[in-house]
Amino acid sequence: MTALLSARGLKLAFGGVKAADGIDLDVGAGEFLAIIGPNGAGKTTFINMTTGYLRPQAGAILYDGRPILGLAPRRLVTLGIGRSFQLPQLFGEHSVAENLALAIAAREGFWSPFRPLMRPVWRDEADEVLARFGILDLSETRADALNEGARKLVDIAVAVALRPRLILMDEPTSGVAGADKMAIVETLVRVLRDAGVTAVFVEHDMEVVGRFADRVAVWAQGRIAALGPPDEVLADPAVRRDVIGIDPGEDVHAAA
Amino acid sequence: MSRRAELVLALLGAAAVVLLSWAVPWLRFVLTIALAKGVAVLGILLLLRAGQVSFGHALYLALAAYMAAFGASRIPDTLLLLPLAGIVAAAAGLAIGLFVSRYRGIFFGMLNLALSMVFYSLLEKFYAVTRGADGLRVPATTFGGAALSAEGQSWAMLCVALIAAFGSGAFVKVYLASPLGSALSAVKTRETRLEFMGVPARLVLLAAYVLSAFLAGIGGVIVALSTRHVTPALAYWTTSGELVFIAVLGGAGGVLGPFLGAAAYELTRVYAAALVAEAWQMALGAVLLLVILFAPGGLWGMGQALAARRRPA
Structure with missing residues (x-):
């Protein structure tokens, strides 16, 4: 699988807080990559750096083999990068x-x-x-x-209408009630797979991650602490304790 | 409101204007000025859609008015002078817009105010060119080559104002339905998303700004050629304020609002000034207060609400 998006050595600190402390990541074309991690780990920062809202102090981001750091969000859209927002922007x-x-x-x-x-x-x-x-x-x-769930979907539909090759979604299901959540994700994944879009999404719901991500990247203090297929990563006792916040004894997949 | 209903209302309004001008000859001038201001206020409406208020659009109105005053001796035809001065105002709007379209809200409003006051001072101080506060007399102009009597001239100016009102109203309506016009309210609410659609929000505002300068210019030429006299007062901030006042009074919901507002404003002014000479501004202030408190959609919004209430019954 060739990489559509590659991050190399991204570093960005806000005062003393390291939001990115050497991020290296490759996202393959057609892949669904979930980013998980505690609040403040730098997940949204990564999305913001990739979409031109924040500029890292060091490192590079390649999209389709070309460096994109420093390009305005406007330019990135024309290159085929779309995004949806944590708070839908309609x-x-x-x-x-x-x-x-x-x-x-x-x-x-x-x-x-x-x-x-x-x-x-x-x-x-x-x-x-x-x-x-x-x-x-x-x-x-x-x-x-619109209600929150519908706003999320419309926000993503707007991004899809721009016909992106890569879409970055910041918590596509946050604020959506439990029953609607799975339905929304089902729809989302179907539409994005049909369109052949590569997706990077920040997600807190491990059920969603376990079911839809091809790979999971675990963010911790500006670094990638773990990266791999969901069943492997989510089974890792350290990840379960530090990121998901449950006793290693419980089974994450029980609900899924 | 359907496009057809709006057109019918506009035609009825035009008929009323012509009828009034015929029945009460001195109202002809008042209504011509009201139409001219309505055209200028259409531009204010575009900016209001983007959530921006300019307290300096008198700059473009006055610029075009002075252009007409200076130009009338060389290009004595109204039908040439009108578009030319409009284009000059639009060009000034482009030059200034490149700068002010970076700003929003109070900064946008105040920058426009400041620039218009600079222009006002220039008009006052360069006495040798502008005759200062005395202003300039505007020579009589022809209409498509035909020189008219005073009476004919006033009818011709009313016609020009009506045509300008219809033309600009129709154009603004089409503009507002286009992506460029629809994106104005996006500038107000969600610039981020607009940028992330690949659309520079600044250019969306700039396009509307240039158009608004053009419309203010058209209004200015009509004012200059009807009053036959231009003074720096045209560029004073109260003139800009008046345009915003009319926009709020008429309502920003539709293209007829500015004309409704301008007619109400000018007629109230004329009659209130005759009835309560010293207090007419107070009367207008009270009207504006009532509109803001009880009918935020302006006169146009009020009319629409009434029409909507009647329909289901």
Whole structure:
């Protein structure tokens, strides 16, 4: 598997706190990589560095073999890197379909004042993306009237509408109630696999991680403490004690 | 509100304007000015959509008005002067917009205010060119080559104002439905996401800013050619404030709002000034207070709410 995303020796400290302390990581094309770890371990920092919001003090990030550090988020989007946010970033005054159409327009030509946002081709594509996510019925709903689970899905749908090759998701299921959570992840994984998108996601729910990640990277104090297939990593007593916070005696997979 | 209903309302409004101008001749001038301000306020509306308030758009209005005053002797035709001065205002809007579109909120508002006050001082101090506070007389202009009587001129200016109002209203409506126009409210709420769609939020605001400068310029030319006299007061911050006042009064929800607001403003001003000479500003202040407290959608929003209430019954 060739690496689509490679991080080499990333270092970034905020005052005395090391958010990245020598991160080396390769993410293969088509892979689903979960990032787990305690709060403050630098998980979001990694996403922010990869998507152009933070610049590391040392190291390099290669995307598709080319260095991308220093490129603005705007440029990274055009290279095929998408992201969703821990707090969904939707245009609240617009309908769900309009949110999607804005993404499609951003890809296809944003600057003509004479082309309506809701022109049939863009409208249809927006509906098609929503249908893939199974939320076509929300198409006319105003984005600020959605519940948390739906907002998460729409936020990711917007990222997908930009047709990325790599998508970074910061806690795609946080704030979503238990029963909805698995349904959301199921949908998400199906859509992303179908689209052949490589995904890196920060996740706290070990059930989600165990079920959907190809590999898991465990973050601890700005370093990768463990990396490997979920059943291996999640079975590691040190990971279970320090990251997941349960006694090594319990079985993590009991619920899954 | 459907596009058709809006067009019908606009046509009814235009008919009312023409009828009033015919029945009460002195209102012709008042309504021409109201339409001109309505055009300028359309630009303010675009910026309001992006959550930005400019307290300096009188700069563009005055710039175009002075351009018309200076240009009228060389290019004496209204139909040439109007777009030319509009383009000059838009060019100034581009130059200044490149700078102010980096800022948001209070900084955006105050920078615009500061720049317009600089322009105001220039107009006042360069007496040799601008005649200072006395201002400049604007020579009479022709319309497509035809010189008209005073009466004909005032009707022609009203027509020009009506056409400008329809043209700019229709364009702004189309603009607001385009990605560029829709993204304005995205600038207000979620710049991060806009950037992460590959769209520079600054350019979205800049495009609207240039358009708003153009519209303020068009309004300025009509004001200059109707009043036939320009003074630095056109660039003073109270003129900018007036545009924002009208935008809030009319409501930012639709393109008819600015015209509704401008007509209400000018008519209230004229009648209140006649009735309670010293207190007309107080009357306007009270009206604005009531609008902000009880009808945040402005007069247009109020009308829409009434229409919506009646429909199901």
